[in-house]
Amino acid sequence: MKNLPVLVVHGGSGDIPVETRTVRVTGCRCAVDIGWAVLADGGSALDAVEAAVRVMEDDPAFDAGRGSFLNRAGEIELDGIIMDGRDLNFGAVAAVQRVRHPVTLARLVMAESEHAMLAGAGAEAFARERGLPPCPSWELVVEREVEHWRGETRVSSTSGTVGAAALDESGNLAVATSTGGMFNKHPGRVGDSPLVGCGAYADNRTGAVSATGEGEALMKVVISKAACDFMAGGMTAQEAADGAIALLTERTTGVGGLIVLDRQGRVGVAHNAPCIAYAYITAGGEVTAGIERQRTQTSNMRE
Ligand code: GLY
Numbered sequence: 001m002k003n004l005p006v007l008v009v010h011g012g013s014g015d016i017p018v019e020t021r022t023v024r025v026t027g028c029r030c031a032v033d034i035g036w037a038v039l040a041d042g043g044s045a046l047d048a049v050e051a052a053v054r055v056m057e058d059d060p061a062f063d064a065g066r067g068s069f070l071n072r073a074g075e076i077e078l079d080g081i082i083m084d085g086r087d088l089n090f091g092a093v094a095a096v097q098r099v100r101h102p103v104t105l106a107r108l109v110m111a112e113s114e115h116a117m118l119a120g121a122g123a124e125a126f127a128r129e130r131g132l133p134p135c136p137s138w139e140l141v142v143e144r145e146v147e148h149w150r151g152e153t154r155v156s157s158t159s160g161t162v163g164a165a166a167l168d169e170s171g172n173l174a175v176a177t178s179t180g181g182m183f184n185k186h187p188g189r190v191g192d193s194p195l196v197g198c199g200a201y202a203d204n205r206t207g208a209v210s211a212t213g214e215g216e217a218l219m220k221v222v223i224s225k226a227a228c229d230f231m232a233g234g235m236t237a238q239e240a241a242d243g244a245i246a247l248l249t250e251r252t253t254g255v256g257g258l259i260v261l262d263r264q265g266r267v268g269v270a271h272n273a274p275c276i277a278y279a280y281i282t283a284g285g286e287v288t289a290g291i292e293r294q295r296t297q298t299s300n301m302r303e
Helices: 018-040 045-058 102-112 120-129 143-150 215-220 223-232 237-251
Strands: 006-014 078-084 090-096 117-119 162-167 173-179 200-203 207-213 256-262 267-271 275-281 287-294 300-302
Touching: 006 018, 006 045, 006 207, 006 256, 006 267, 018 045, 018 162, 018 275, 018 287, 045 078, 045 102, 045 162, 045 173, 078 102, 078 200, 090 102, 090 120, 102 120, 102 173, 117 120, 162 256, 173 200, 173 207, 200 223, 207 215, 207 223, 207 237, 215 237, 223 237, 223 256, 237 256, 237 267, 256 275, 267 275, 267 287
Parallel strands: 090 117
Antiparallel strands: 006 162, 006 275, 078 090, 078 173, 162 173, 162 207, 200 207, 207 256, 256 267, 275 287, 287 300
16 A cells, blocks of 8 residues: 655754745745655655755755855865665765765765765765766855855854655655754864764654754754654654754753654654744645744744
C-alpha cells in the first residue's frame, strides 16, 4: 500500500524581524511547493528534500547558498548535509566555497564517494571532479551582506539556515540541511548543520529532523538524533520536537529550533529562539506556512 507523502521545510530561527517575515515565508512556501511536486509525482524523499533545499539555497532571503552571511574574512563558507532514512547513509560538506548548491554536493559525497563528509578545498575539488561548475563568489554574495559585514547596516537576523524533511509514498524518510553558518564567524568554523545527528537526522524506524539556530549549542545535545530517540520511545513528532528543545534549554544557553516528521507523517515544529519560519504540506495536499513566534515558555503562537 502506498503512503501519503508529507514534506516540511524550515527557513531558519532567530529574531526574524517583521520586515523580513514575508520573504521568509514566501521562500519556505516556494520550497515546499517544489519539493511536494517531486513527491506527488512519485519521487523519492531524497529527491524531494534536495529539490526543496536547492530552492532555498538560491533564495537570498536565507542564510544558505546565495545570500549567506560573510565570515570575518568577508567570504562565504557553506555547510550542508543530506541523509537517507532507509539505510542511514548520509553525505555532508563543510566550509565549502564556490559551490552554488551544497546540498547537491553533499548528495554526491553520499552517492559517489567512499566517504561521508568532505571539507574545504578537498570538497571543492571533489565537486569539480564530479562536474559541478565552480560558482564565482559574486554569484553567492549579496549587497545586503556586504553592508552587514562592513558594519553599514545592522545584522537583523541571527539564523537563516534552511532544511527539509520528507516522507515519500514508499514510506521512506529523508532530510537535508544547508547553511552559511554564523555572521562574522572565524574562517573554518563549522556549525551543527553538516554534522550527522546535530543539523539533521533521518531514520525510517523513527523520523526525520532538521535543526536551525546556534550551532555551538545544538551540537552539545546532538539535537536531531535526540528528537529521533524521543520518537523511538513512542513520542509523536510534536512531542519529540518539544522534548528536544526542552533538552536544549535545560542543558545549554543556546537557542534554536527544529522541524520533525515522524514515520506516520505527523509534523512537529518547536523552538526556543524568538521565531522559526516553516512550511509543510501534509497528506491531503494542504499547505501550512508561517512564522511561529514564541509567546511564553510553554505556548507558541503561529501566524
Ligand atoms: N545552525 C547553523 C550554524 O550554527 O551554523
